[in-house]
Structure formats: C-alpha cells, structure tokens
Amino acid sequence: MYETAVTLVGEVLSAPKSRETRNGNRVASFRMVSTARRFDRTRQCWVDGDRVYATVNCWKQLAESVLYSLDKNDSVVVTGRLRTREYEFEGQRRVTAEVEAGAVGLDVLCSVGTDSDGNTAESGTEEALPSQLRPLGIVESNTAAGTRHAIGA
Numbered sequence: 001m002y003e004t005a006v007t008l009v010g011e012v013l014s015a016p017k018s019r020e021t022r023n024g025n026r027v028a029s030f031r032m033v034s035t036a037r038r039f040d041r042t043r044q045c046w047v048d049g050d051r052v053y054a055t056v057n058c059w060k061q062l063a064e065s066v067l068y069s070l071d072k073n074d075s076v077v078v079t080g081r082l083r084t085r086e087y088e089f090e091g092q093r094r095v096t097a098e099v100e101a102g103a104v105g106l107d108v109l110c111s112v113g114t115d116s117d118g119n120t121a122e123s124g125t126e127e128a129l130p131s132q133l134r135p136l137g138i139v140e141s142n143t144a145a146g147t148r149h150a151i152g153a
Helices: 060-069
Strands: 003-012 019-020 026-040 047-061 077-089 092-106 139-141 148-150
Touching: 003 047, 026 060, 047 060, 047 077, 060 092
Parallel strands: 047 092
Antiparallel strands: 003 026, 003 077, 019 026, 026 047, 077 092, 139 148
C-alpha cells in the first residue's frame, strides 16, 4: 500500500480533544486549516488562495504533548501520513482528509513577538512571551534511555 506523506502549515481550528482506545492508547485530535498564500502583482499585496482542511490525529506521547502544548488559533506545522475517509451525514456522502501525525510543531514565524490578542510582547520577561514560547515541562522519551525532550518538541 502506498502512503502519502504530507506537511501542512496552518492554524489550529479546534482545541485538541483526547480519547483512549480499547488498548489503552491515548489519541489527541484537532482540526486545522492550511491556506495557500500568493502575491497579487496587480494589487501589490498577498492574498489567500485555496484552503485545505484536515483532522490531525496524534498517538501516545505525541498526543500527550499536543494536549499540553496546543490550543485553538495556534500556528502549527504538521507532518504525517494523509488519508481520506468517506462517511454519510444526513443522507449525503462526504469525504474528509485526515493526517496521522508523525510530528507537530509550533510555527514560530507567526507567533514570535505577539500575544494571543496580536499585541507586541515586551522583551525581557517570561510572561511577555507567547504561550507557545514559554519554557515547557520535561518528559522522558521512549526512544532512548535517559534522553529528555521538552513537551511539544
């Protein structure tokens, strides 16, 4: 079977929600939108292009980190495997895009220097940093004994 690897850069549309599988694995899911941008030479400005909406599913330790680190309206970069899922809603057949995330990160290009209200942060204080850039807790990694990662890294 072929797998389609994708990287989406965009905005979190819904706060991550958590659930647990029958096997006891934690899954965190959130909706996101990735909007293409292009420069309009006629108007001499950047304009929005096509949008891609997707549900992002994160498993195990990544799920824990996403629940701790992300919130609605955060700018993110997501990499993972893309698939489509068909379902029926009110008698209509629909298709949705889903990404099984391998990695989720904050897009600091859109976050640095402003708070959640778009105000410029004062330098020199931890509280002045956007919540995404404040120091995070440390968790043990399952990848190598003794390796430690910041949550969300």
